[in-house]
Amino acid sequence: MKGIILFAHGARDPEWALPFERLRDRYAALHPDRPVALAFLDLMQPTLAKAMGELKRRGATEIIIAPLFMAQGNHLKRDLPALIESARNANDGIGVRVLPPLGEADEIVTAILDWLAAAAR
């Protein structure tokens, strides 16, 4: 069974987590048969390793990581692969697939353009 990790940056302000929590909850409601968890790079919990362990306990045998970042930088190119390696080591080498960042997904970019056209009147 696939599990999904919504991977976000994290921040000092607790309000930062709210849109990610809402997204996780909506995903869970839409896909009740697929375990989903948030994980944060920094400043917020849980870590990627903890989220991976939770999904494994809930039955996931493969992990899909969706980085909720707009673009690739050192966080996704360098920090995330290191976190994945240590999280996999702590979770029996479970298989992991990483999705592109939001700004590289054409559907998301199109949605942002549509939203801007309406919001920026």
Add this chain to the structure above:
Amino acid sequence: MKGIILFAHGARDPEWALPFERLRDRYAALHPDRPVALAFLDLMQPTLAKAMGELKRRGATEIIIAPLFMAQGNHLKRDLPALIESARNANDGIGVRVLPPLGEADEIVTAILDWLAAAAR
């Protein structure tokens, strides 16, 4: 005339800017009568003040700022208002409107959920 600033975080890695540049270019192609510019909080150019000055030179009399962040944290609650104040002071007090972050826009969240449903099969 309204001008639009796509406001992103910035990063050391030049690749970070690419999705924002593509978004700006697509916005410009869709809305040729509305000047658009990128601006970065940190580590990349131009600053918000420079972008605002550029849009003003291109005829903008009102600025709409779209923060390309997923959520509200200190960057949007504290840093952005301070940058706006100093950018307005440098640009004759031009009117500014700030859009919510992406993760608070229902259309964007729905697009992310649709994309996840397809990408995380």
